[in-house]
Amino acid sequence: MFQINLWRRVLIWLLCLTGVALALPNAFYTRVEQHNDAIVAIEQGADTPENQRLAELWPNWLPSDLVNLGLDLRGGAHLLAEVQVRDVYESRMEAMWPEIRDTLRPLRDTVGTIRLQKSPPGTLHVRIGDAEGMNRAVAAVKDLARPIQTLTGAGSTDITVRGQGDMLIVTLSDAEKQASDDRTVRQALEIVRRRIDEVGTREPTIQRQGSDRILIQVPGIGSAAELKEIIGTTAQLTFNPVVGRGTDANSNPGLGNKILPSIDENGVYYTIESAPVVTGEELVDAQPSFDQNGRPAVSFRFNTSGARKFGNYTAENIGSPFAIVLDDEVISAPVIQSHIPGGSGIITGNFTVEESTNLAVLLRAGALPAGLDFLEERTIGPELGQDSIDAGKIATLVAFVAVLVFMVLSYGLFGVFANVALILNVAMIFGLLSLIGATLTLPGIAGIVLTVGMAVDANVLVFERIREELKSARGPVRAIELGYERALSAILDANITTFITAVILFTMGSGPVRGFAVTLGLGILTSVFTAIFVTRLMIVMWFERRRPKTIEV
Structure with missing residues (x-):
């Protein structure tokens, strides 16, 4: 129908304005990013004048969600790790x-x-x-x-x-063994994710590859070595009975025992039972704190099972030393003075404040169930990321201008309507990417460039159909109506098949392929919306205002 109800017109323009508003923060990326970081810092208790100043860089009543920049655009670190499941x-x-x-x-x-x-x-x-x-x-x-x-x-x-x-x-x-391998990789994946989240990096990519490998990509981090420091420490905490103490690392510990060095005492080695009484897996909390002498320490708390085992052992072994072991090194070996109920305690050692904080983070995130062997590591500098952004901007701009000029030369005023819809289309793509918190990668930019070329395809089909109807001596109103009605099936068929391809790419692909699929899929949705509804609404509004006897497409 040529007539469009008022509520439909309002809804169409409202959706367009919403898309533009959601995309707007990306035009002021650095300012909005600083605003968002300051808001998070204030919520966490860092209510400083500097954070207050940064929080005022962007109005709170405007949307502040941004499109996250991927590793190839922001720079960062890439690791491929193999879990030593055995x-x-x-x-x-x-x-x-x-x-x-x-x-x-x-x-x-x-x-x-x-x-x-x-x-x-x-x-x-x-x-x-x-x-x-x-x-x-x-x-x-x-x-x-x-x-x-x-x-x-x-x-x-x-x-x-x-x-x-x-x-x-x-x-x-x-x-x-098969179930253990799968369980170990899943647990390692979750713990790596928790450790990286504790550091507060933006939109990391952490996913399983194959049966025993994990892909880790973290934008914005300084180097692959820094990323390995965050996730490479196993932080395996155990509490083991002490068998003996000496200075010979090569002595025979006996079956079921092992010799471990002391962190605090140079040249001192402890012989401990290999089977721990309690492990770090039974920790429910670990926080940086200070001991009775004001030195940095880590306080911890066990779950119900761990608390019961810890309490029973301390009750039965008063006067015996008890080793606190972290990654095969004895942090301390205090003598049990009394029964310790409740399952809470404190780890002391020669820590700095930063070391106690990092240890608490690692313990709270959990122990890696197995070691990680890093098969591949890359550091992508921010300069390379900026080069990618600049190249993407140029490619998008060239494609955008070429399409705009082509549409105006080919279809005149109707081409102008299509160009306005194309601009709204790109804005809505960025608005949707911001809304869902998607990560934009270099292949994602390629998807946007491809969408710019495909976005006018629906308008071309409609306009060519209108031309055909005008040649058959139909009036302008009827030609426009038939143009949209008879081109609709071809538009839907072409875009549905492309959208199915995008879904398959997203489901079966990984990394850059999924980034391309996301922008392509969203671009198809927005381009169909702008071609069928927005361009048609502009033509109807223009026709109602001018009432031309003839039209040229």
Whole structure:
């Protein structure tokens, strides 16, 4: 229909104005970015005069969401890390030894003595004194097996137990190894994300690649080395019983024990039990604080399970030293003076304030379940990012001007209407990108440039159809009506198929491909809207005002 109801006109213009308003902050990017950072700092308690001044750089009543600039535009660091999933097998077996030992102790009359033997990684060898009691021992340890809670491991248990002479051999099952690998990578992914979020970087890209790799891209960070410092520390905190203390790092610690250096005492080594009483995984909070002497420290708090184990151990071992171990180094080994209920305590050492703060961040984010091997690392300087932005601006501007000139030369006044709609289209793309918090990459700019060329395609189909209708001696009103009606199906078909392609690219792709897909998909939506509704509304409003007897397209 040639007539457009008032409420439709208001809605169309309202959507256009909303898109322009959402896109406006990107025209003052640095100012709005400083305003947003100052607002966040004030909310976190840093209400300084400088932050107040920066917060006033942009009116609070205007939108302040920005399009996030990707790694290739802002500069930053790129890492590809491989998770050492096999590290988890050994720690799992070490952690099971106390449980197996406690299970076999009541059976000593049947199985005889119980001795842990040197075992290959991921395997536990236990020698029993009486080989005739092996079946009883195997059955008892099998009762410790737990079912695997995954679809692929349904019906399987996490360990396999067998006897070989007087040797009891416990290993992780294949199904458990597969589930453990997936679980380890997922946990590492989440912890890396939490650690980077704690630092406050903008829009990092952290995603899984393949079965055991993690892609990490953080815009705005100084270097890949700085990023590795944030995520590369495993921060594995454990609380272990102390067996002895000495100065020889090469002495025999005994089976089930290990020798670790002391951070505070040069040349001092502690022999500790390998199986910890409590681990950092059972921490629920860690905060920087100060000890009774005013030195920087870290206070911590366990969850219910950790608090119970911590309390029981301290109650049963008053007067014994207790090692606090961080990444295979003994931070401190205080003597347990009394029962410590409640599951809270404090870690002291020769920390600076910055070190205690960083340690609290790492502990609060959680321990990496396995080490990371960095296969690829790149640092992209901000100058390269600025060059990319400048090149993108030039490409967009050239394409934009070329399309504007072509439309005016080809379709006259109707081409002007299409150009106004094209400008609104680009503004709405940036408005939508800002609204959803999308990250703009260099391929994303390519998507916008492509959208600029495609945006007028719908108008070209309509205008050419109007020309055909005018040649058949129809009046201007009827020609415009038929032009839009008969071109609509071709417009929808072409854009729907392209939109499906964009969805597939976003779903199946990663990194730059997804950035291209996002801008292409949003550009299709806005270009269809501006071509079918905005351009038509401008033509109708012009026609109602001028009432021409004939029109030229």
